[in-house]
Amino acid sequence: xxxxxxxRLVDSAITLIRERGVHATGLTDLLEHSRTAxxxxxxHFPGGxxxxxxxxxxxxxxxxxxxxxxxxxxxAPLDAIDALLRWLRRTLRxxxxxxxxxxxxxxxxxxxxxxxxxxxxSAFRGWQRTLAAAFTREGLPEATAxxxxxxxxxxxxxxxxxxxxxxxxxxxDDARVQLAALLRGYLGETxxxxx
Amino acid sequence: xxxxxxxRLVDSAITLIRERGVHATGLTDLLEHSRTAxxxxxxHFPGGxxxxxxxxxxxxxxxxxxxxxxxxxxxAPLDAIDALLRWLRRTLRxxxxxxxxxxxxxxxxxxxxxxxxxxxxSAFRGWQRTLAAAFTREGLPEATAxxxxxxxxxxxxxxxxxxxxxxxxxxxDDARVQLAALLRGYLGETxxxxx
DNA sequence: CCTCCAGTAGATCGATCGGTCTATGTGGAA
DNA sequence: TTCCACATAGACCGATCGATCTACTGGAGG
Numbered sequence: 312x313x314x315x316x317x318x319r320l321v322d323s324a325i326t327l328i329r330e331r332g333v334h335a336t337g338l339t340d341l342l343e344h345s346r347t348a349x350x351x352x353x354x355h356f357p358g359g360x361x362x363x364x365x366x367x368x369x370x371x372x373x374x375x376x377x378x379x380x381x382x383x384x385x386x387a388p389l390d391a392i393d394a395l396l397r398w399l400r401r402t403l404r405x406x407x408x409x410x411x412x413x414x415x416x417x418x419x420x421x422x423x424x425x426x427x428x429x430x431x432x433s434a435f436r437g438w439q440r441t442l443a444a445a446f447t448r449e450g451l452p453e454a455t456a457x458x459x460x461x462x463x464x465x466x467x468x469x470x471x472x473x474x475x476x477x478x479x480x481x482x483x484d485d486a487r488v489q490l491a492a493l494l495r496g497y498l499g500e501t502x503x504x505x506x
Numbered sequence: 507x508x509x510x511x512x513x514r515l516v517d518s519a520i521t522l523i524r525e526r527g528v529h530a531t532g533l534t535d536l537l538e539h540s541r542t543a544x545x546x547x548x549x550h551f552p553g554g555x556x557x558x559x560x561x562x563x564x565x566x567x568x569x570x571x572x573x574x575x576x577x578x579x580x581x582a583p584l585d586a587i588d589a590l591l592r593w594l595r596r597t598l599r600x601x602x603x604x605x606x607x608x609x610x611x612x613x614x615x616x617x618x619x620x621x622x623x624x625x626x627x628s629a630f631r632g633w634q635r636t637l638a639a640a641f642t643r644e645g646l647p648e649a650t651a652x653x654x655x656x657x658x659x660x661x662x663x664x665x666x667x668x669x670x671x672x673x674x675x676x677x678x679d680d681a682r683v684q685l686a687a688l689l690r691g692y693l694g695e696t697x698x699x700x701x
Numbered sequence: 702c703c704t705c706c707a708g709t710a711g712a713t714c715g716a717t718c719g720g721t722c723t724a725t726g727t728g729g730a731a
Numbered sequence: 732t733t734c735c736a737c738a739t740a741g742a743c744c745g746a747t748c749g750a751t752c753t754a755c756t757g758g759a760g761g
Contacts, residue, residue: 316708331616334529338749348709353750360749409617418671419611421526422604432671461668461677462684466657469664473656476613476627482656489657493688511738533719543739548720555719 316351323347324367329410333364333420333427358426365426368417372434375414376441383445389494391445392463396487399471400480408478412471438464449498459497466490511546518542519562524605528559528615528622553621560621563612567629570609571636578640584689586640587658591682594666595675603673607666633659644693654692661685 314322323345327336338360342349356362378398382391402410417424418431442460447453470486509517518540522531533555537544551557573593577586597605612619613626634655641651661681668677 332527332529332614334527335616337747339747348707349711349750350752351708354707411614414671415667416614418667419527419606419614421530428671432673435668435671458680458683461680462661462665465664465668465677465681466661467664468667469660469662470657472610472613472663472667473630473660476609476623476630478627482660485653485656486660488653489688492691493684496687496691532717534717544720544741545722546738549737 316345316347317355319345319347320352320355320363321367321370324363325371325413326410328364328367328416329413332416333424361424361426364417364420364424365430368414368427368430368434371413372430372437375434376437379438380441383441388442388445388449388498389491392467392490392494393487396467396470396483399467399474400483403471403474403480403483408475411475412468415468415472435464446497451497455497459493463490511540511542512550514540514542515547515550515558516562516565519558520566520608521605523559523562523611524608527611528619556619556621559612559615559619560625563609563622563625563629566608567625567632570629571632574633575636578636583637583640583644583693584686587662587685587689588682591662591665591678594662594669595678598666598669598675598678603670606670607663610663610667630659641692646692650692654688657688658685 320341323341324336327340327344331340338349338352341347341363342352352363353359356366358365379391379395382394386394414431414434417427418435420427439457439460442463443453443456446456446459451459466486466489470482473482474480515536518536519531522535522539526535533544533547536542536558537547547558548554551561553560574586574590577589581589609626609629612622613630615622634652637655637658638648638651641654642648646654661684665677665681669675
């Protein structure tokens with residue numbers, strides 16, 4: 312509950328960027344949402360908005376990576392992917408399809424925001440590494456695990472974009488079914504055939 | 507070479523949105539890039555920028571759908587996906603990873619731009635339909651074909667986002683390999699094992 | 702006590718945003 | 732030729748952008 316200005320700014324940046332994208336998120340919105348003084352931005356992020364966005368993207372990437380790693384170490388990879396997709400589905404519905412992935416938003420923020428793009432790339436690589444480690448733990452060769460992990464990220468992120476556009480969780484459900492089929496091909500028959 | 511103001515505006519909108527996103531694309535950039543008078547926007551798009559973006563998204567969706575449908579009717583689905591991924595890879599490299607998918611950009615343009623979001627959803631549905639038709643032609647059940655088609659779109663779009671962020675074509679190559687594995691599971695062994 | 706400084710509140714800056722306006726040019730139909 | 736719809740060039744509007752600035756507040760450390 313301490314939540315200093317810096318932490319509030321990062322949290323608000325993640326929230327607003329998920330909803331509106333980088334360029335559509337103004338500092339005024341950011342300050343109002345985080346109940347923070349304008350000067351506090353430049354106190355903690357000398358580079359201004361660009362710095363804040365980059366740090367928010369890094370933070371969002373770490374949060375998601377922690378979540379995925381947590382679910383992975385207590386279950387099979389497919390169950391972890393399932394849990395992630397279920398959580399995304401619930402989040403989308405709860406917010407009336409208003410929120411997307413902050414890392415994707417940062418990745419597409421344009422050519423002028425190099426720091427944000429690099430932060431997004433770093434987050435993607437982190438997720439891929441975490442997933443690939445789980446796949447190798449299941450016996451997959453290193454190269455196969457890395458490729459598969461990268462594609463799992465692609466499939467989920469793409470489904471999230473489609474789901475927002477269509478205002479439907481169907482793309483996430485399709486991703487669940489198809490990723491299950493793909494993983495079954497690599498890892499053989501394993502659970503996760505619930506409803 | 508006729509290329510009236512309306513056509514030039516739509517083409518420029520597609521180009522600039524691919525690079526910068528909707529909100530980061532200003533009317534001034536648009537007019538300069540399309541060499542068009544400011545008033546011409548409101549002549550052809552009474553709703554202003556929002557109308558133009560929506561029409562550009564529709565046009566981009568149709569163009570891509572035509573491309574995909576063309577490649578699909580002269581080859582197996584996997585070969586068509588291969589051709590699409592190869593084209594995306596070359597485009598990314600030729601532009602130094604500056605361009606993405608205009609439909610994705612429109613889909614993430616925010617809550618205020620409803621028309622653009624709907625245009626993006628329409629484009630996604632069109633691609634899914636086109637792909638699903640090809641899969642049913644190969645003998646897949648309707649429901650399976652639709653689900654698989656939706657996921658193929660997700661996987662490709664997600665790979666494109668990752669590729670831009672990382673400035674690497676690796677995600678597209680991963681998508682190729684994994685989509686091939688997935689389709690092989692449904693359709694059995696079919697060509698496309700070149701390098 | 703006083704000092705110091707992160708935090709707050711808000712005025713203000715130049716630049717740019719999307720949109721509207723006038724003036725002028727142009728090419729085809731009546 | 733006359734006419735008119737369209738295209739162009741560019742000034743202009745209020746609003747908002749990111750960023751800088753001053754003035755004030757409150758609590759920790761000497």
